[in-house]
Amino acid sequence: EPEVTQTPSHQVTQMGQEVILRCVPISNHLYFYWYRQILGQKVEFLVSFYNNEISEKSEIFDDQFSVERPDGSNFTLKIRSTKLEDSAMYFCASYLGGTSFNSPLHFGNGTRLTVT
Amino acid sequence: DAKTTQPPSMDCAEGRAANLPCNHSTISGNEYVYWYRQIHSQGPQYIIHGLKNNETNEMASLIITEDRKSSTLILPHATLRDTAVYYCIVRVRGDYGQNFVFGPGTRLSVLP
Numbered sequence: 001e002p003e004v005t006q007t008p009s010h011q012v013t014q015m016g017q018e019v020i021l022r023c024v025p026i027s028n029h030l031y032f033y034w035y036r037q038i039l040g041q042k043v044e045f046l047v048s049f050y051n052n053e054i055s056e057k058s059e060i061f062d063d064q065f066s067v068e069r070p071d072g073s074n075f076t077l078k079i080r081s082t083k084l085e086d087s088a089m090y091f092c093a094s095y096l097g098g099t100s101f102n103s104p105l106h107f108g109n110g111t112r113l114t115v116t
Numbered sequence: 117d118a119k120t121t122q123p124p125s126m127d128c129a130e131g132r133a134a135n136l137p138c139n140h141s142t143i144s145g146n147e148y149v150y151w152y153r154q155i156h157s158q159g160p161q162y163i164i165h166g167l168k169n170n171e172t173n174e175m176a177s178l179i180i181t182e183d184r185k186s187s188t189l190i191l192p193h194a195t196l197r198d199t200a201v202y203y204c205i206v207r208v209r210g211d212y213g214q215n216f217v218f219g220p221g222t223r224l225s226v227l228p
Binding site for chain 1: 148150152154157158159160161162165167203207211212213214216217218219220
């Protein structure tokens with residue numbers, strides 16, 4: 001069964017450094033998402049992406065964050081200057097969309113980002 | 117905020133059915149109910165979804181009350197590997213994202 005894949009599984013970085021988290025969504029899906037989960041807290045929405053542009057973002061997704069679909073398969077989340085509070089699990093997700101508007105959202109297994 | 121309420125935790129004996137309730141009293145007529153689970157810190161795993169009819173797949177059954185104000189996820193023969201946090205989510209009409217809100221879920225512990 002096709003799945004969303006994320007790399008790396010764990011990323012350690014120093015405060016102030018840039019990080020790029022990578023995702024390969026399911027190949028025929030049209031909508032892409034990033035969510036995050038701080039340890040012990042709820043899964044939170046960050047941003048959605050459709051037709052090569054951001055369709056929606058939460059207040060968490062400030063100017064330090066950006067997303068990109070550099071080619072036909074990858075979807076990336078960049079944090080320009082990491083802060084300690086960016087430490088979290090980051091989940092990529094994708095959704096078929098179109099006429100299958102009630103099809104489920106599929107999540108990857110996440111990247112654990114640790115900012116020191 | 118999530119449109120659903122779930123008990124914070126439940127226990128179930130291995131091999132028995134696990135029945136996880138969810139209240140969604142403000143659900144609208146065209147909003148679906150989705151169930152996901154999260155094992156440790158893995159990504160949320162899709163289980164099942166439905167609108168008003170009961171649904172069954174290889175993982176679970178979903179029973180939605182006639183008034184659609186509540187539902188129950190049934191794992192017919194729970195195993196230790198079913199220990200996880202289970203999320204019941206009502207998707208507010210539209211795209212996912214802000215319309216797909218995770219609450220705290222129910223932490224299910226399957227006991228040997």
